[in-house]
Amino acid sequence: MPPSLEVTMELPEGTDQAARVSAGSLTPCQRQTERGFRVATDFRVAQMLKHPTPCEFHSIAEYYHALLLEGDPNVSRYVPQPFLLTIGKRQRRYTPDCYVVRDGQVDVVELRPRAEFDERRRQALEAFFRTHRMRFVVLENEVVLSRRCEALNWQKIVQTLVLHRDLVTWSIEQELVDDVLHRGTVQLGDYVRQADRESSRPQEIALLRLLHQGKVSADLAEDPLGYDTELTVCG
Structure with a gap:
């Protein structure tokens, strides 16, 4: 396995730790969903066109998002569940929802209700992916779901x-x-x-x-x- 890729970002004033994000590899490859998570989520599998193997989705918003990517001619490829990352001193595991290549720009996408995401974690992830010439983006589930007919x-x-x-x-x-x-x-x-x-x-x-x-x-x-x-x- 390649050496760990790390970037460190200082947390807001009043804290004495640094949030670190690391990954064993930044080659996007769909991570298989563990059985317990399949049961706990709105899990589904679908064969798409811009990803070569069956895609795994953990919510209807993730599935609609991929369908909308299929309909965007500027998107050349995407990978669901693309990386396994560890964040912070406690080494919490985290897998983003999607890796998207659009007009040569790479976005690492997280879908959340109302785009709510821990700000400290967001800043650490933005810094990490920026170092590797990618953007970390949090999208609102509601915006994706509002495009249901199109999806x-x-x-x-x-x-x-x-x-x-x-x-x-x-x-x-x-x-x-x-x-x-x-x-x-x-x-x-x-x-x-x-x-x-x-x-x-x-x-x-x-x-x-x-x-x-x-x-x-x-x-x-x-x-x-x-x-x-x-x-x-x-x-």
């Missing part, structure tokens, strides 16, 4: 693409981009036949891949994905 739309898209990941559609994708660009705005139902969905499956998968790649866009925030969902080519 569930991406759930449908991701599940469909996972089921059909071996279907080759690259030539269809280019044809569809050219057609949507020519027509301006189209509907999903223009290409996916409601009465015979199986026959138009390649077009459906191609369109969903274009959405996932950010080559075409749709308003998924307010209404469920359906045949009348409008699509446009991204600029």
Whole structure:
């Protein structure tokens, strides 16, 4: 195992200790959830697209957050439960919720109700990850949960693409981009036949891949994905 990586940050005045954060490794790798924690949390496992193996989530907010990352074309990858850290003199163990790479910037994300997080620990973690060219970010569960419709739309898209990941559609994708660009705005139902969905499956998968790649866009925030969902080519 690589040597421990440490940074020390002085605590507020009136204390005589330093909060230290250390990690055996800062190569992000999903930590397997212990059985007791699986029982104690709203645990779920899902196969996604931007992480190669099944993802483990400890709350619905974590799951929605990952689905929204799937829908962000600027996010190239993420890793749930990425590091095992120890904090402070008592060496308390801590695993952040998610490691996210967005436009080359790495964020280490913690999701909490109302973004409540111990300030001393937050400062120590911010200093630690800043030293390693990452940002430590605490997000409000409520903000993520407020985007439920969008997250569930991406759930449908991701599940469909996972089921059909071996279907080759690259030539269809280019044809569809050219057609949507020519027509301006189209509907999903223009290409996916409601009465015979199986026959138009390649077009459906191609369109969903274009959405996932950010080559075409749709308003998924307010209404469920359906045949009348409008699509446009991204600029």
